Amino acid sequence: MDNSIVEEIDHRAALKKNVLLWSVCIAITPMILVSCIILYQFRISYHQRVNAHLEELVAKHRQDIDTFLKERLGNIQVLAGNFSFENMSNERFLQERLNILQQNYGPVFVDLGVINFEGFQVAYAGPYKLKHASYSDADWFKKAMANNSEYYKSDVFLGLRGVPHFIIAVRRTSGDKTWIVRATIDFVYFNSLVEKIRIGETGFAFILNNEGKFQTHAVHDVAPDKSPYRDFLKYNNAEKKEIHIVEHADASGSTSLYVASFLKHGDWMLVYQQKSSEAFADYRRAVSIAIVIVILGCVLILSTAIILTNKLVRLLTKIDREKEMMNEQIVETGKLASIGELAAGIAHEINNPVAIMVGEAGWIEDLLEEEEFQASENMNEFKRALKQIHIQGKRCKEITHKLLSFARKTGSRPQDINVNELIEELVDLSAQRAKFSNVTIVTDFKEDMPSICVSQSELQQVFLNLINNALDAMEKDGGDIRISTRTDGNRVVVVVADTGPGIPSAVLNRIFDPFFTTKPVGKGTGLGLSICYGIIKKMRGEIEVQSTVGVGTTFLVKIPLPED
Amino acid sequence: MDQFRTLVVDDEEDFLVTLVNRLKKRDIDAAGVKSGEEALDLVKKKLYDVIIMDIKMPGGMDGIEALREIKKIQPLVEVILLTGHGSVESSIEGMKLGAFDYLMKPIKLEELIPKMAEAFEKKNSHEQKIRTARIKELMRSPLRVLNEP
Numbered sequence: 001m002d003n004s005i006v007e008e009i010d011h012r013a014a015l016k017k018n019v020l021l022w023s024v025c026i027a028i029t030p031m032i033l034v035s036c037i038i039l040y041q042f043r044i045s046y047h048q049r050v051n052a053h054l055e056e057l058v059a060k061h062r063q064d065i066d067t068f069l070k071e072r073l074g075n076i077q078v079l080a081g082n083f084s085f086e087n088m089s090n091e092r093f094l095q096e097r098l099n100i101l102q103q104n105y106g107p108v109f110v111d112l113g114v115i116n117f118e119g120f121q122v123a124y125a126g127p128y129k130l131k132h133a134s135y136s137d138a139d140w141f142k143k144a145m146a147n148n149s150e151y152y153k154s155d156v157f158l159g160l161r162g163v164p165h166f167i168i169a170v171r172r173t174s175g176d177k178t179w180i181v182r183a184t185i186d187f188v189y190f191n192s193l194v195e196k197i198r199i200g201e202t203g204f205a206f207i208l209n210n211e212g213k214f215q216t217h218a219v220h221d222v223a224p225d226k227s228p229y230r231d232f233l234k235y236n237n238a239e240k241k242e243i244h245i246v247e248h249a250d251a252s253g254s255t256s257l258y259v260a261s262f263l264k265h266g267d268w269m270l271v272y273q274q275k276s277s278e279a280f281a282d283y284r285r286a287v288s289i290a291i292v293i294v295i296l297g298c299v300l301i302l303s304t305a306i307i308l309t310n311k312l313v314r315l316l317t318k319i320d321r322e323k324e325m326m327n328e329q330i331v332e333t334g335k336l337a338s339i340g341e342l343a344a345g346i347a348h349e350i351n352n353p354v355a356i357m358v359g360e361a362g363w364i365e366d367l368l369e370e371e372e373f374q375a376s377e378n379m380n381e382f383k384r385a386l387k388q389i390h391i392q393g394k395r396c397k398e399i400t401h402k403l404l405s406f407a408r409k410t411g412s413r414p415q416d417i418n419v420n421e422l423i424e425e426l427v428d429l430s431a432q433r434a435k436f437s438n439v440t441i442v443t444d445f446k447e448d449m450p451s452i453c454v455s456q457s458e459l460q461q462v463f464l465n466l467i468n469n470a471l472d473a474m475e476k477d478g479g480d481i482r483i484s485t486r487t488d489g490n491r492v493v494v495v496v497a498d499t500g501p502g503i504p505s506a507v508l509n510r511i512f513d514p515f516f517t518t519k520p521v522g523k524g525t526g527l528g529l530s531i532c533y534g535i536i537k538k539m540r541g542e543i544e545v546q547s548t549v550g551v552g553t554t555f556l557v558k559i560p561l562p563e564d
Numbered sequence: 565m566d567q568f569r570t571l572v573v574d575d576e577e578d579f580l581v582t583l584v585n586r587l588k589k590r591d592i593d594a595a596g597v598k599s600g601e602e603a604l605d606l607v608k609k610k611l612y613d614v615i616i617m618d619i620k621m622p623g624g625m626d627g628i629e630a631l632r633e634i635k636k637i638q639p640l641v642e643v644i645l646l647t648g649h650g651s652v653e654s655s656i657e658g659m660k661l662g663a664f665d666y667l668m669k670p671i672k673l674e675e676l677i678p679k680m681a682e683a684f685e686k687k688n689s690h691e692q693k694i695r696t697a698r699i700k701e702l703m704r705s706p707l708r709v710l711n712e713p
Contacts, residue, residue: 348620351648352576355669359582362673366589393670401668 016313023305028298035294039287046283054259054279055243058272061197061205062261068193069264072108072185073151073168075101079112080170080181088114088123088181095125101183110165110184115141117178126184128161144169144180153264155209156187156216163187166215191216194270202256203274208233210267222273232260232269240266247276347400354400358393361386398428416451419485419492419559423463427483430467437471438478446486453562454539462532462543466496466555469528473500473553487561491541494557502549511545568613568684570594573603573630574646575621579669583616586673592680600625600633607637614664614683616676619647619654628654631661640690642683646671 079088079097087093094112101109111126119136135141138159144152154167164187169180194216197205207215212224212233222229228248235244240262249255255276262269277284365386373379427441434441463483470481479499486493503511512533536543541559570592574580580596587594597603601624603615615634619627631643642664645655655666664683667676 348648351669352579355648355671356576356579356582358670358672359579359586363582363586366586390672397668397670 020309027301080172098125113182115180205272354396361389420445441481444484465528470498497554499552503547571615572596574618600630615643
């Protein structure tokens with residue numbers, strides 16, 4: 001392959017790559033940047049919103065549970081404060097009090113008991129057989145008696161009954177007697193207060209005590225001795241007043257949100273936890289949609305960039321090609337001018353020797369007239385040869401005259417022209433080439449054709465082009481060119497018809513386009529017919545083509561007659 | 565046909581010699597020179613009726629220049645331009661300077677001699693007109709005409 005062609009292909013590929021790269025970068029970078037900033041801001045605000053919502057939820061439930069505990073404590077404090085030890089020691093009276101409480105608050109209170117300072121239960125109302133039970137060694141009794149406060153709320157434990165429960169104990173002192181009113185709170189009811197805190201599939205809550213032991217059931221598996229629960233339990237008293245939110249990954253790598261809040265003066269910890277994937281599901285969906293949109297945008301930008309780049313490069317290539325063609329055309333025009341000058345020079349150089357030849361032949365003729373040669377038996381042959389020299393000399397003269405005449409006609413000034421004469425001249429010029437191509441040029445001129453007023457050189461160019469194209473088409477197989485003239489209203493019509501291979505209908509409507517050629521590379525510029533078209537249009541005329549493959553091509557040139 | 569004096573000017577010696585010989589063979593008083601300068605020298609010494617002049621003569625005075633100078637010396641002589649290189653400009657200039665005609669080489673003698681005869685006729689008739697005018701003038705004021713140098 002030619003080096004210049006390889007270089008041009010490389011240049012175009014590099015240009016294409018650069019244009020594509022820059023256009024894609026310039027279009028995609030801001031889009032990705034803006035998308036990232038928006039997503040980042042959205043993430044922050046969404047997290048803040050979710051955290052605030054969970055904080056509010058946990059705070060509300062903490063308040064509910066704390067209120068529940070305070071109210072139940074208040075119930076027992078009323079009993080212990082309003083009634084004497086004697087009244088309360090009466091089991092019937094105690095059962096009545098329990099009934100009233102259960103009527104008012106449902107099955108929250110399981111039983112009631114009155115315990116003397118020795119830890120001996122002097123009266124009991126409830127479903128278990130615990131009358132006379134001794135609590136002197138029980139942990140809760142010791143704390144209730146030792147406590148500086150007048151009441152005590154225990155953790156959940158199994159106790160003598162073997163069922164999870166917790167105790168509210170109120171200590172009273174009347175005279176020298178210290179006694180305790182004890183109420184058992186139903187675990188199932190208390191547990192339901194916490195269990196009902198559910199959001200979605202994975203959000204649930206439970207309560208741990210200071211030692212990390214469950215005070216309510218956890219719906220899902222929980223390991224309270226591990227982070228982040230362990231970290232929560234290490235908080236100091238000041239920290240325990242606040243609500244804490246952390247996001248923590250478990251061993252499997254899935255992250256969860258943990259919200260911790262302390263109640264019962266920091267003894268219990270209400271924990272709410274939920275998988276991050278669920279808590280931030282809307283955010284993740286928004287991110288997915290944004291990613292899909294960005295990817296689609298990128299694909300769109302990329303495909304648009306590719307299409308536009310291809311178009312741009314094609315356009316540039318076309319412009320380059322046209323420029324190249326124009327340059328070639330300029331060179332071609334220059335060559336034509338040089339050929340014109342050369343033709344004039346050659347005509348002069350040939351005419352002089354031909355003149356000498358013809359002169360010498362004439363001199364021989366003169367000498368042969370003398371008597372001594374008249375008897376020669378070859379006289380007739382001499383005369384024939386001399387006549388031939390004269391004929392061929394005349395022919396040379398005609399050829400050189402036509403060359404000179406053609407070289408001179410370069411102006412485009414309109415003048416009166418007889419189309420028949422002009423075409424006759426061109427046919428004579430093309431006769432030699434037609435003979436070599438085995439093409440017969442036949443003319444069929446209408447007599448007394450009116451003159452048209454156009455540029456002679458331009459009209460010559462049009463018909464010479466049509467004749468040359470026909471000769472090119474029939475170069476291999478020969479054929480006929482028929483040139484006829486006629487008038488049609490106020491127009492002169494010239495028909496140039498050949499019997500060449502014809503033009504396929506697919507390209508027929510493009511043959512007047514600039515740079516369109518069916519000739520091999522380097523043979524035609526693709527400008528000939530477009531120049532013809534331009535010239536005829538300038539003359540306010542028309543040029544039409546009809547062609548059938550295998551039959552031939554006919555060009556019709558119609559030029560208007562002068563108006564006056 | 566009256567005998568007329570002819571001068572052929574052409575730088576191509578072969579052409580010149582043959583043409584002069586052929587003219588002489590037809591009893592035409594013909595001479596030949598190879599340049600404009602030589603032609604001028606001859607014109608100063610001898611009267612001619614017809615001059616056949618090549619236009620393009622390299623190396624010195626060309627045919628157009630020689631025509632201009634000859635017409636200054638012998639205004640009545642008829643000059644036929646004969647050239648291998650026909651240009652519109654040179655033909656127009658030649659005709660403006662008073663050339664009789666403009667012919668292209670190669671040309672047959674059968675075409676050239678009638679053209680020379682026409683030129684000779686024209687020169688004769690021109691001379692005749694001048695002569696008649698002079699006679700009329702002489703008859704009107706003989707003294708003034710006779711005193712002319």
